[in-house]
Amino acid sequence: MRYLVIILVVLVFSSCEKTEKIEDYPTHKSLLVSNCIFGQSNGFNFMLSKSLSPLDNAPFKQLVHPRAFVKLFENEVMVDSFGFRTVNNNTFLESAIVPKPNFKYRFEAFFPGFAKVSGEDIMPEIIDIVDVKSSKIVKNYDFSSALTLDMDLILSNTHQNNDYIILEFNRPVDIDTNGASYFYEDLTGLKLNNATLEYEHFDNKLYIKTNGQKINQISIRRESIEYAYGIQSVQNKMEVSIANCSKTTFEYLRRFNLQQYNEFDPFAEPTPISNNIINGYGIFGAMGLTMKEFTF
Amino acid sequence: MFKHFIVFVFCFFVVSHLKSQYIIYGYVQDSSSLEKLIGTNVKILNGNSGTISNNYGYFSLKANKDTVILSISHIGYKQTYISINKNTPMPITIPVVQEGVMFDNVTFKLKKESKMVEDVQMSTINISSNQIKMLPRFMGETDLIKAIQLMPGIKGGSEGSSGLYVRGGGADQNLILLDGAMVYNPSHLFGFFSVFNTDAINNVQLLKGGFPARYGGRLSSVLDITMKDGNMKKFKGEGSIGALASKFTFEGPIVKDKVSFMVSARRTYLDLILQPILKASSGNPNFNQGYFFSDFNAKLNWKLNSKNRLYLSFYNGIDKFYQENKPYSYLYDGNVIKEQSLARNQWGNQLATLKFNQIVNKNLFINTQLNLTKYFYEIDESISNSEQTDTGLTEQYNFNGFGSRINDITLKSDAEYNQGRHYLRFGLSAIHHQFVPGQSKVVYRKTGERSIDTAFGSGRTNSLEMSAYVEDDYDWSTRFKVNYGLHFNLYNYKKSFFPTIQPRMAVRYLINKSLSLKGSFANMSQNIHLLTNNTIGLPNDLWVPATNLIKPMRSNQVAMGVAKTIGKYEFTFETYYKTMKNVIEFKEGASFLNVNNSWENKVAVGNGEAYGFEFLAQRKSGNFTGWIGYTLSWVKRTIPELNFGKEFYYKYDSRHDFSFVLNYKENEKWDYGLVWVYRTGNALTMPTGAYPGAVIGGLAGSGLGYGTVYTYSGRNNFRFADYHRLDLSVTRHYKKKWGMIDLNFSVYNAYSRINPFYYRIGTDFKGNKQITRVGLFPILPSVNLGFKF
Structure with missing residues (x-):
């Protein structure tokens, strides 16, 4: 009886955890990773690396090899071929080609020990921000200030395609860290050409699918609801970035930023990342980016 | 054509009516307590x-002869026969x-009729509170939902959970x-315990499919629980004292x-026991924290006369974590x-019902x-303080809270009309839902400063459901019986209306007295959704109404089966196919912690599919009772916005599910219970690869080589x-002059299997x-002392 009691106590207080055998885990075949988001301002800049198993102990590292090279095609005509070059101890795979709107670009990357990887995308047009009209409501309290801003972004009318747009707003705010200060900031009432559309927003960015509509005006209301005390000095200026993306880039950035945004949220659903690299992983995507700073 | 149809139907009913001689109707009840008996098989022996x-x-x-003998059979009760003639006053x-029970002059034992074989309703589980009480207990508590989870076609979700996932439904x-x-x-x-106190329950019925037209509002199951009415003859009490909880019922x-x-x-x-320890360890006599849950059931049953009855029932259940610093002052x-x-x-439920x-x-x-x-559901924190200085009193109050709730008012009327071979049921109902899917509230007050009192999130919204149904139980012949009907539902949310007509049908063909074939079809609609987190089961699941964007769910289910009795053993074999729309x-x-997005933006809508086979062999009487259940099933979802539009297995897809339940009553003093369950593991999403990402931070700051991208071979790609x-149990019954004492010893998870609750990727020392499988419950022995008088 005594032994039975001892066995029971040992069982009850034994840890309720078990380390699974790694072999049970889905296997991962390491592939070449090629990352390149190109545009008029930053051209083509590749980074090569290799994928790992989530259970791999090794850190990620950039792959460099003297015999590795990239071929770049514009509308299926090869326009550049380049290898690694070193500038100020940094190693790049970079092309001097400037992408042209509505041209299709394709790349092929060769790296010893890996299969050839390739990908393609079409360069969208840049959407110029012609004007920003804003009207603000600042609720000034003794201990903080909350801001509601009605904005109209007037866009140039020269572009043809804008199915996938990412808008980003940055409001420089100096926060006195001695006082706990929290703001619930929301972007609401989005209207494109006065038509209400569905959108997604997180991490200060709006991800908009225009479903084929040509957009030349974006109206948005940015609300701040204060819910705690603190000391803030708010600068009266706002940076707006508007990225006209290919579908590939849009989905990649949306999903990747979402995955990063949720990194420490245990309740967040997993976010798979889209991949347009044949025989490998990564992104070869196009983005036309415009930035404008305005004061209010 | 329509006129001919009306004439035909009229003649049909008239002929049916002329053939019938008189109707026998009344109530069946327990002889000692006058408690109503639900689901009792009542049959005319010398008729059909x-x-x-x-x-x-x-x-x-309906009786066709002047004098008939009624056979009444109910599990756990003696078979009863009563002679009735056309002059017997009704209701009886x-x-x-x-x-x-050793008293009776009208009962005698004969072979019992099998309700399971004869009933047109298939996919049904009836389980009595006595059966539940004989099962091994979890932390000393009997649990209705955990008992039901042992039946084929029903899964319980994760370890220890009292969730119900019926035939691929959510x-x-x-x-x-x-x-x-x-x-x-x-x-x-x-989710480790259900809210139903088994001592307060009279009857439990679960329908997995073949839903009659009288039920509506959900896609996958109906769990109909009836509380005890209370003993009409004498005062009775029962209760138990367990390691976790105690309960008491008085009637x-x-x-x-x-x-x-x-x-x-x-x-x-547990909170009351641990309070002194926590106070001592915190070193603050004003500090107090704990957790408890409680249930309170009450019912009033008033027999106005032989034809009219009034019931008033009430339930209040709450779970509460609390941490408080009682008011204290210092210099x-x-x-x-x-x-x-x-x-x-x-969080908690409050229910009240008035029935006539x-x-x-x-x-x-x-x-x-x-x-x-x-x-x-509420989570909140309030802090108040004051400072008395020479210049005056400064008071400050802070409140931060999040709440979600749903309030329903339901008015319904159900009628049953016996027209001989046709037994009609029809009714009307209206439900008013008031939702607050999730709202945060902030209050800040300080002497001399402007106050904040604000709320944000998904605020109050209303919806209305109206239903009507008509259903006919028709004895086509002695062998062939059909239940068919229509359920109409009109759902209103804001300015949108969603009407549905839901046809239902169930048929039974009796091959012989011990063997029948059954089939059913049910079209169902559901106007309410639950936003539930897939990673950890928490009570802050949010109930939300169907809207223009997230439309009501619909389902179609076809089932076929065989029911067979051999002696005291009952066997059922069923196969089903179910499709679901707008799940x-x-x-x-998406994360429910993110209040920036409205709930409609967090969910994706698609279709579901479930199919499988179920086998149940059970024995409900004798010293050995129990059942063997086996389910082979597939559950899939296709949601365009998820898994890149490809079909994936549902989280609770589990290929094989086996349960073995055995109760042995050795004598009046000892009985034993054994449960063994096995099922294929649930599905979950785990990364299969990782590589450096291309961009992080602002668009303007786009760069290379930051962050980790995880790749997934698909949603729910891992098992x-x-x-x-x-589980094992042994119960010793002690008979006392004043009543009975039951001493139960149970062991949950007897061989301490680490069943996975979740998986964690981490590092070893x-x-x-490495991947670590984290379980919740190792072997859990428990003792429970029950009493009855």
């Missing part, structure tokens, strides 16, 4: 007519004697009724044979400072009821380890990455 008593113990059937009340697709009132959250303590007559009551209460007391720099704080995390039963005439029985249902899941990357568990 038979029926099953309804939720009020009421039955009605038939008392039925429990097995083992946790929100179960219509759970307690005395007719909807229960939104049937669980306590993160008796207020006016003998006319008015009775039942009250039942249960509470955990600081010569100033008097007072402080107090309270943090709470609580009326036998209008020999053909017609009507039940009218009013139900109030409330489910709430929801959280979008990839939990198989689940299996053995050497820094090597």
Whole structure:
């Protein structure tokens, strides 16, 4: 009886955890990773690396090899071929080609020990921000200030395609860290050409699918609801970035930023990342980016 | 054509009516307590007519001969036979004697009829509170939902959970009724216990498919629980003292044979036991924290006369975590400072039902009821302090809270009309839902400063459901019986209306007295969704109405089966195929913690599919009782916004599910229980690869080589380890002059299997990455002392 009691106590207080055998885990075949988001301002800049198993102990590292090279095609005509070059101890795979709107670009990357990887995308047009009209409501309290801003972004009318747009707003705010200060900031009432559309927003960015509509005006209301005390000095200026993306880039950035945004949220659903690299992983995507700073 | 059809139907009913001679109707009840007996098989021995008593113990059937013998059979009761002639006054009340009770002059034992074979309704599980009490207990507590999870076609979700996932449906697709009132959250303590106190329950019926037209509002199951009415004859009590909780039920007559009551209460007391220890360890006499859950059931049953009855029932259940600093004051720099704080995390159900039963005439029985249902979830923290200085008093108050709730008011009326071979049921109902899907509230007050009192998130919204149904139980012949009907539903949300017509049909072909073939079809609609987190099961699941964007769910289910009895053994084999439309899941990357997005933006809508085979062999009488259940099933979802539009297995897809339940009653003193369950592990999403990402941070700051991108071979691409568990119990009954004492010793998870609750990728002490399977419950022995008088 005594032994039975001892066995029971040992069982009850034994840890309720078990380390699974790694072999049970889905296997991962390491592939070449090629990352390149190109545009008029930053051209083509590749980074090569290799994928790992989530259970791999090794850190990620950039792959460099003297015999590795990239071929770049514009509308299926090869326009550049380049290898690694070193500038100020940094190693790049970079092309001097400037992408042209509505041209299709394709790349092929060769790296010893890996299969050839390739990908393609079409360069969208840049959407110029012609004007920003804003009207603000600042609720000034003794201990903080909350801001509601009605904005109209007037866009140039020269572009043809804008199915996938990412808008980003940055409001420089100096926060006195001695006082706990929290703001619930929301972007609401989005209207494109006065038509209400569905959108997604997180991490200060709006991800908009225009479903084929040509957009030349974006109206948005940015609300701040204060819910705690603190000391803030708010600068009266706002940076707006508007990225006209290919579908590939849009989905990649949306999903990747979402995955990063949720990194420490245990309740967040997993976010798979889209991949347009044949025989490998990564992104070869196009983005036309415009930035404008305005004061209010 | 239509005119001919009307004439045909009219003639059909007239002929049916002319053939019938008289209707026998009344109630079946327990002989000692006058408690109604639900689901009792009532049959005319020397005729072909038979029926099953309804939720009020009421039955009605046609007799073709002047004198007939009624056979009444109910599990756990002696088979009863009563001679009836056309002059017998109606309604008749038939008392039925429990097995083992030594009194009676009208009963004698014969082979029992099998309700399971004869009933047209398939995919049904009936389980009595006595059966539940014989099963091994979890932490000393008997649990209705955990008992039901042992039946084929029903899964319980994760380890220890009291969730219900029926034939591929979600946790929100179960219509759970307690005395007719909807229960939104049937669980306590993160789902480890159900809210139903088995001592307060009279009857439990679960439908997995073949839903009759009288039920509506959910896609996958109906769990209909009826509370005890209260003993009409004498005062009775029962209760138990367990390691986790204690409970007590008391019932008796207020006016003998006319008015009775039942009250039942249960509470955990871990917080009360641990309070002194926590206070001592914190070093603060004003500090207090703990957790408890409690249930309170009450019912009043008033027999107005032989034809009219009134029921009033009430349920209140709550789970509460709390942490408080009671008001205290101290001196600081010569100033008097007072402080107090309270943090709470609580949720609960409150239900109230008023029912009125009326036998209008020999053909017609009507039940009218009013139900109030409330489910709430709240998490909040309040801090208040004051400082008395020479210059005056400064007071400050802060409150931060998040709340979600749903309030329902239901008015419904159900009628049963016996027209001989046709047994018609029809009714109307209206439900008003008031939702607050998730709202945050902030209050800030300080002397001399401007106050903040603001709320944001998804605020209050209303919806309305109206339903009507008509259903006919038709005895086509002695062998062939059909139940067919239509359920109409009109759902209104804001300016949108969603009408549905839901056809239902169930057929039974009796090959012989011990073998029948059954089939059913049910079209269902559901106007309410549950936003439930797929990663960790928490009570802050949010109930939300169907809207223009997230439309009502629909389903079609076809089932076929065979029912067979061999001696005391009953066998059923069923196969089913179910499709679901507009089912929801959280979008990839969505989190219920993120209040920036409205709930409609967090969910993705798509379709579901489930099919499988179920086998059940059970024995309900004798010293050895129990069952063997096996399910082979597939559950899939296709949601365009998830898994890149590709089909994926549902989280609770589990290929094989086996349960073995055995109870052995050795004698009046000892009985033993054994449960062994096995099922294929649930599906979950795990990364299969990782590589450096291309961009992080702002668009303008786009760069290379930052962050980690995880790749997934698909949604729910990984399987939990198989689940299996053995539970054992032994109960010693002590008979006393005043009543009975039961001492139960149970062991949950007898061989301490680490069944996975979740998986964690981490590193070992050497820094090597590893996957750890985390279970919740190792072997858990428990003792429970029950008493009855």
